[in-house]
Amino acid sequence: MSNILFIGAGRMAEAMFSRLLAQPKRLFKTIYISNNTSKTHLAHLAERYDVQPVTNWTDVVDDVDAIILATPPSTQPEQLRTLSPLIRNQIIITIAAGIGPSILENHLPEGTATAWIMPNTAAEIGASMSLYTFGKHVNASQKTLTENILAAIGTYEELPEEAIHNLTALTGSAPAFVYEFVLQLENAATSYGISPTQARKLVVAMLHGSASLLAKTNDPVALRDAVTTPGGATAAGLQSLADHQFGDMLTKAIEAVNAHAKARKN
Numbered sequence: 001m002s003n004i005l006f007i008g009a010g011r012m013a014e015a016m017f018s019r020l021l022a023q024p025k026r027l028f029k030t031i032y033i034s035n036n037t038s039k040t041h042l043a044h045l046a047e048r049y050d051v052q053p054v055t056n057w058t059d060v061v062d063d064v065d066a067i068i069l070a071t072p073p074s075t076q077p078e079q080l081r082t083l084s085p086l087i088r089n090q091i092i093i094t095i096a097a098g099i100g101p102s103i104l105e106n107h108l109p110e111g112t113a114t115a116w117i118m119p120n121t122a123a124e125i126g127a128s129m130s131l132y133t134f135g136k137h138v139n140a141s142q143k144t145l146t147e148n149i150l151a152a153i154g155t156y157e158e159l160p161e162e163a164i165h166n167l168t169a170l171t172g173s174a175p176a177f178v179y180e181f182v183l184q185l186e187n188a189a190t191s192y193g194i195s196p197t198q199a200r201k202l203v204v205a206m207l208h209g210s211a212s213l214l215a216k217t218n219d220p221v222a223l224r225d226a227v228t229t230p231g232g233a234t235a236a237g238l239q240s241l242a243d244h245q246f247g248d249m250l251t252k253a254i255e256a257v258n259a260h261a262k263a264r265k266n
């Protein structure tokens with residue numbers, strides 16, 4: 001069985017390794033985790049999960065088959081420099097916004113196996129919609145290992161590197177847009193005098209019902225139209241959203257994420 005190393009043990013790494021550990025059939029013998037400064041946080045994670053914290057990740061590189069870079073994108077070139085002389089036949093997988101396999105390959109010895117996974121935080125419950133792509137030098141068992149990780153954390157779609165740059169906003173960041181949408185609806189609800197707890201219950205249950213119906217029918221147009229009674233009240237609300245450029249706002253938000261992520265390319 002393979003061993004795996006997470007460099008970076010923050011929110012996204014925890015969402016991923018907690019799910020890897022929750023699989024009925026064990027995927028990895030040892031999951032090593034490491035971070036930059038916070039040894040207390042590593043110790044806390046090791047108490048909570050069956051992971052092996054390491055102070056110097058360079059000590060275990062030789063013992064692992066896959067290395068997941070779950071650190072801020074700006075720090076990854078430095079980690080790749082440190083990794084380069086230590087690589088034998090491990091696959092190097094980044095989850096960083098803006099860092100595809102071609103960037104990894106530029107920083108690593110010729111022939112190194114690389115992959116890019118763009119997950120989201122629903123990985124924690126096995127419901128991430130993850131995008132992924134491989135570099136040029138990945139063998140069949142490394143592909144299987146990567147796809148086992150993807151399957152453990154949710155649904156996955158293989159796309160070209162450039163598409164993942166463009167869609168990072170949609171699958172990686174847009175969950176934050178959804179939660180912001182929830183908070184704004186809650187603000188509207190409490191402005192009519194109900195408690196924050198009641199507002200939370202209303203909005204979360206409405207969203208859950210809507211998402212479940214969407215998962216069942218896969219037809220957002222029909223579902224929107226079914227709510228919109230001809231000549232009724234919902235149409236006025238949709239018109240107000242259109243008048244305030246709701247579609248443009250989302251497009252601009254997606255473009256802003258992608259511009260920021262791409263600016264980190266190096």
Ligand SMILES: NC(=O)C1=CN([C@@H]2O[C@H](COP(=O)(O)OP(=O)(O)OC[C@H]3O[C@@H](n4cnc5c(N)ncnc54)[C@H](OP(=O)(O)O)[C@@H]3O)[C@@H](O)[C@H]2O)C=CC1
Binds near residue numbers: 007
């Ligand atoms: N959060 C999300 O929804 C998603 C995040 N990502 C990507 O995941 C990566 C991590 O994001 P996220 O989990 O949100 O960030 P966090 O801030 O929660 O975690 C970052 C982790 O990286 C560690 N770290 C920072 N610098 C170094 C370094 N030089 N060497 C080793 N470890 C280091 C931090 O350690 P310490 O705490 O000790 O500083 C921390 O454990 C990013 O590249 C992001 O683009 C991708 C998809 C979704």
Ligand SMILES: O=C(O)[C@@H]1CCC=N1
Binds near residue numbers: 097168172173
């Ligand atoms: O905010 C970020 O940069 C990362 C990338 C996708 C989600 N979170």
